[in-house]
Amino acid sequence: MSLLLFLAQTVRIAIPYLFAAAGGALAERAGIVSLTLEGFMLGGAFGAVLGAHYAGSAWIGVVTGVSAGLALALVHALCTIRYKADHVVMGVAINLFTVGITRFFLQLAFGSSSNSPRVVGFGADGTAASTFGFLLNPLVWLGIIVMPALWWLVQKTTFGLRVRAVGEHPQAAASVGVPVSRVRYVAVLASGALAALGGVYLALDQHQFTDSMTAGRGFIALAAVIFGRWDPLRAGVACLLFAAAETLQIQLQAAQLIPSQFVAMIPYVLTIVAVAGVVGRSTPPAALGRTTD
Amino acid sequence: MTSPSQQVPAVRLTGIDKRFGAVRANRGATLEVRQGEIHALVGENGAGKSTLMKILSGALPCDGGTIEVGGRNVTGWTTAEAIASGVGMVHQHFMLVPTLTVAENVVLGREPVSVGMFDRARAMQDVERLCEQSGLMVGADRLVADLSVGEAQRVEILKTLYRGARILLLDEPTAVLSPPEVTELWKVLRRVRDGGATIVLITHKLDEVMHVTEHVTVMRQGETVAQMATKDTTPEGIAHAMVGRAVDLSVREGRRAPSTANNTSTAPALEVRNLVVRGPRVARAVNDISFTVAPGEILGIAGVEGNGQTELLEAIAGLRASTSGQILLGQRDITALAVRDRGDAGLSHIPEDRHRRGLILEYSIADNLILGQQHHYQRHGVLDAAAIAANAAKQIAAYDIRPTDAALAAGALSGGNQQKIVIAREMSRSFSALLAAQPTRGVDVGAIEFIHDELRKARDAGKAILLVSAELREVLTLADRIAVMYGGRFVTVLSRAEANEEILGPFMTGAKQESAA
Structure with a gap:
């Protein structure tokens, strides 16, 4: 039973990672660096709370959250694709901008500098508290299938073939008439929507928005993409692994066997080890982050 | 395209102008290619051959002039339109995605689709059939990253044929090939030509021009300076037109x-x-x-x-x-x-890549001439400007580096003169x-x-x-x-x-x- 509890908690923690990493994998396969995941998630979380608060509906929250992610992604796409801004600089800018603007609107809309009032989520009140209540949340099911679906998209469809070509050798793709910029716009916008869904899930699961609530999850998701060598299925496994480490951390902290500071490091240490390439060198898409065509 | 084709040229470029900033890559360049021939486009580096072909293939817009293909004015068309009209370009630097298979590379942009999905099986079949028809043999399911250079080039040609190219533009196709691969390439090109296609070959190897082409167009400094039938000319004649003076070809011809x-x-x-x-x-x-x-x-x-x-x-x-x-x-x-x-x-070293190893393009000619020897050009830890200038004056004269202004950045020089800087530096020590x-x-x-x-x-x-x-x-x-x-x-x-x-x-x-x- 405790194993089942462990698994349940792992999945629950993994959902935002899965969404964000799916967005990251898609954009990076198309050649656009995804440092922005953190900002997309945070924007999605705030958008969701705003929508859910005023409309009183979790579904409206999903729509507004995703819209926020799309808006941020559009800015990122315009700057990196059209104006050829440096992807990393843009990523940092988007992240900082999102922290600032969500804080601003938090104050404006709810008169608080720390958190929003309670909003509706998925599932009736009360069930969410029970161990398996989260399974009533449709976003959980979407999160579970997002990586296999993305894998299918990338490997089996014409669009996926073009995404791979565009991320590896945009000039080659352009020389045979593939609309490189359009493919990249679609990929970045989809990545904004996906990562925002991760934020939407977080906010609705906690029934509120708190300042900077994503707490680096976007970066861990990006680490999962790299750890998974830009392959959706492997990135999905990496997300589950990181989530398992976090679950372990929570349970060990409760048990108080090891000083909690060390336990709290587990997910981050695992991330560093993974990204440092201990588990095999990973080669990014060749054109990743290249702004000059 | 049957009977009147003998009269209408496959390609006619007239008065093509193209600028890149201050550089005029093409200045009223012309080119006329007949149906069903192999036509050489020759010229020194920077003569504007590649630019002209990129304009013809729709990869670059031109600033002036007209492009006619099969008698139709197509000036200002896009790559996609050029491909659709049967003009295919085989680039000097391969335009292949190394992480995709041969079949995927060939069909990219024109993928066979079934029920909304990429039809991999049909892509494989189509490419295999094309391989047999053209004699360009290469495994359709292999990763491009695993191919030899010669095989990669075959994939490039297959790509254009898959798109129904009737006019093939090849940019220095033999630069990367071994002699047997070159022989094989000529065989394939003749076969494609005999199938009714027209081929334009950019090259600076004169023996290739003599060996496989029917006509030759010579470019110099962005202009077309000569057009002749290959059988009526000699390598010396072509070289003379390329450089603008008589050249001792025995050095090149070995x-x-x-x-x-x-x-x-x-x-x-x-x-x-x-x-x-x-x-x-x-x-x-x-x-x-x-x-x-x-x-x-x-x-x-x-x-x-x-x-x-x-x-x-x-x-x-x-x-x-x-x-x-x-x-x-x-x-x-x-x-x-x-x-x-x-x-x-x-030990002296002339590195293979003068841009990456041989020169600092932003540095002046004088500074590049002491690169790696700067410790011999100092006094009390300060660079000795007089000695550096004297050395520069000496080497510029001895190695005929042009322009002669030692303060000019190396990047402003032509490839040949850049290489002379490297040669001068490495051979004067x-x-x-x-x-x-x-x-x-x-x-x-x-x-x-x-x-x-x-x-x-x-x-x-x-x-x-x-x-x-x-x-x-x-x-x-x-x-x-x-x-x-x-x-x-x-x-x-x-x-x-x-x-x-x-x-x-x-x-x-x-x-x-x-x-x-």
Whole structure:
């Protein structure tokens, strides 16, 4: 039973990672660096709370959250694709901008500098508290299938073939008439929507928005993409692994066997080890982050 | 396109203008290509050939002039429209996605679809059928990253054929091929031509022009300076039109016999013993190579690029660590020396990539001329401006570097003059051995002549020269002994008298190997 509890908690923690990493994998396969995941998630979380608060509906929250992610992604796409801004600089800018603007609107809309009032989520009140209540949340099911679906998209469809070509050798793709910029716009916008869904899930699961609530999850998701060598299925496994480490951390902290500071490091240490390439060198898409065509 | 086609040219470009900033790449260039012929477009580097072809293929817009294909005015069309009208370009730098398969690369942009999904099976079938029809054999399910250069080029041609190309534009297709692959390419192109296609071939190799083409158009400084029937002209005539003056072609054609080295008794100036060097992908890019170069000798290393030549020269120059083995300059073991100390010990190096290794393009000509020797041009830790200027004036005059303004950034010079800076720097210092990697790559005919003469002079002055060149012709022209490198080893070492293209070809492709000392 405790194993089942462990698994349940792992999945629950993994959902935002899965969404964000799916967005990251898609954009990076198309050649656009995804440092922005953190900002997309945070924007999605705030958008969701705003929508859910005023409309009183979790579904409206999903729509507004995703819209926020799309808006941020559009800015990122315009700057990196059209104006050829440096992807990393843009990523940092988007992240900082999102922290600032969500804080601003938090104050404006709810008169608080720390958190929003309670909003509706998925599932009736009360069930969410029970161990398996989260399974009533449709976003959980979407999160579970997002990586296999993305894998299918990338490997089996014409669009996926073009995404791979565009991320590896945009000039080659352009020389045979593939609309490189359009493919990249679609990929970045989809990545904004996906990562925002991760934020939407977080906010609705906690029934509120708190300042900077994503707490680096976007970066861990990006680490999962790299750890998974830009392959959706492997990135999905990496997300589950990181989530398992976090679950372990929570349970060990409760048990108080090891000083909690060390336990709290587990997910981050695992991330560093993974990204440092201990588990095999990973080669990014060749054109990743290249702004000059 | 049947009966009137003899009258209507396949391609007619008139008055094409193209600017890149201050540079006028094309100035009223013209080109007329008949249906069903192989047409050569020749000219020195920077003459505007590639630009003109990119304009024809829709990859670049032109600033002025008209493009007609099959009698139809198509000025200003896009790549997609050009492809749809049967104009396909095979680029000098392959436009292939290495992580995709051959079939995926070929169909990219025109993928067969079933039920909204990419139809991989049909892509495979289509490509395999195309391979058989055209004689361009390459496994459809192989990853492009695993292909040889020759195979990758076949994929490029397949791509254009898959799109129904009737007019093929090839940009220096033989630059990267071994002799047997070149022969194979001509066979395929003739077959494609006999199937009714028209082919435009950009090249600067005059023997190719004479060998496979019906007409030739010569460009110089963005303008079309001559159009002639190949059978009515000679390589000398074409070269004259390219450069604008008479050129001694024997240097390029390899007819001038190198003087035989008569110094068997002397100790080697450069010796390599059992050298093993790690490459970017393989652990033994240089796999246990030993050789010597005598004073007054040029040892030429032939071979298709990527067989360890780069790693070998970089290891000797000190730019890349060797795994094991010894490098001796004269009697001295320099294996552990730093690059600068090797230079001071008497080793000069003309690197294969002058932009990456040979020059700092933003620096002035004068500063580039002392690069790596700056410690000899200082006083009390401060650069000696007078000495640097004096050196620059001397070298610019001696090596005919143009323009002559020493303060000009190296990046502003033509490829040939940039290479002269490197040659001047490396050959004016005191040295006993010289590593010359691709010394004439991307250099115009006139400068090639000059550089070859300088190398011969150094050889005659008793220097040991290790020459690496992707141009077999160049190795045959200059070297006293020729080694063929394949898969990190010397697969054969022959004297100049024993070697010719037919003998070396099979070694270069790895078809033939013999244990070499």
